[in-house]
Amino acid sequence: MQKYADYIRQIEIDSLWSGRKHVIWNLDRRVNILSGVNGVGKSTIINKVVKGLSAGGEFPSHLLKGVHLKVCPEDAKWIRFDIIRSFDNPMVNQELLSKVGISLVTELDWQLYVLQRKYLDYQVNIGNRIIAALQSGEPDAAERAQKLSEPKKKFQDLVDDLFADTGKTIVRTANEICLTQIGETLQPYQLSSGEKQMLVILLTVLIEDQKPYVLFMDEPEVSLHVDWQQRLIDIILELNPNVQIILSTHAPAVIMNGWMDNVTEVSDITMD
Structure with a gap:
């Protein structure tokens, strides 16, 4: 029987930008917000993890080289996950x-x-x-x-x-x-x-049917009104209390409803 993780405890990437940067990001069970200036690697970190997971969420055999996940429970080999990107391209x-x-x-x-x-x-x-x-x-x-x-x-x-x-x-x-x-x-x-x-x-x-899920979001605020940005995290947790949110953002409003302590700067989790 497939054993699914409840959430990701740590993301480690040792090959960011052709191996020049090493990332270790210890995650909160519920909400994780990645911040930083343009080009610093927010989307790259999220995309590396998502790209490495198989369509059904199997790991680590399907993960990209240099990407490592620690999950809870430790012996789980599958993750339920979704990815939301906001750019409304033709x-x-x-x-x-x-x-x-x-x-x-x-x-x-x-x-x-x-x-x-x-x-x-x-x-x-x-x-x-x-x-x-x-x-x-x-x-x-x-x-x-x-x-x-x-x-x-x-x-x-x-x-x-x-x-x-x-x-x-x-x-x-x-x-x-x-x-x-x-x-x-x-x-x-x-x-x-x-x-x-x-x-x-x-x-x-x-x-997601209120199952434990990891929801990756890459700048979800792009098209949203500022009031919706402010409510976004609370709304998601209201619909699925068992979700783990991992998102990148530029918008201060996203963290205004008490999520400031859940913000991580890219510079704080990367090292040469």
């Missing part, structure tokens, strides 16, 4: 997308399309577990079924709260994600870049 392969009948414009659109499919699977999975709980005949069956439905409701409440200023609300009766605004139905692809970015983050965290 789609490169429009011809391929048109062949499969998808009309998308940017990379965030593609991420939302993929997450929509995963969201459907998530709902089926939760629905089956609710039915099983209700059919179990156990005294707390209704309570367990209610608890299973809470994360999805929390996700929907968060979307409504975050988008309230523009009058958008999520359609709770729909299987896929769509919203209404003054009587008009909106697809996720019609939202602004910041709204798409926040929806990508919320959906990614929701479908």
Whole structure:
């Protein structure tokens, strides 16, 4: 049986920039924020780790040479992880997308399309577990079924709260994600870049199903309003209390809600 880590305790990289820099970063169980000026290596550190993990999160056999992870528990060989990048670039392969009948414009659109499919699977999975709980005949069956439905409701409440200023609300009766605004139905692809970015983050965290996960984020604040930047970490932890966040950022607002002590400067973890 695959044994998954709850979180990463330490990242060590001994080949950063062709071996000129050595990195040792001891991590917090919950929140880790990497800071520093442009070009100092924030994205490089995160990308090195993510690139070294296999698609299913297996390590260390799949890790790049020079990248070492210490995890908890120590004998785990797998990590559940997601990576979020925020740059809303135009789609490169429009011809391929048109062949499969998808009309998308940017990379965030593609991420939302993929997450929509995963969201459907998530709902089926939760629905089956609710039915099983209700059919179990156990005294707390209704309570367990209610608890299973809470994360999805929390996700929907968060979307409504975050988008309230523009009058958008999520359609709770729909299987896929769509919203209404003054009587008009909106697809996720019609939202602004910041709204798409926040929806990508919320959906990614929701479908983690509150399991121990490592969420890597490379400058997630780029498209987000400053108020959303300030709430970002708390929102993620609210949706999945078992997540470990590892992010790089330039934005002071991201750490304003009490996360200053979780900031690490790249210069403090690198040595020649």
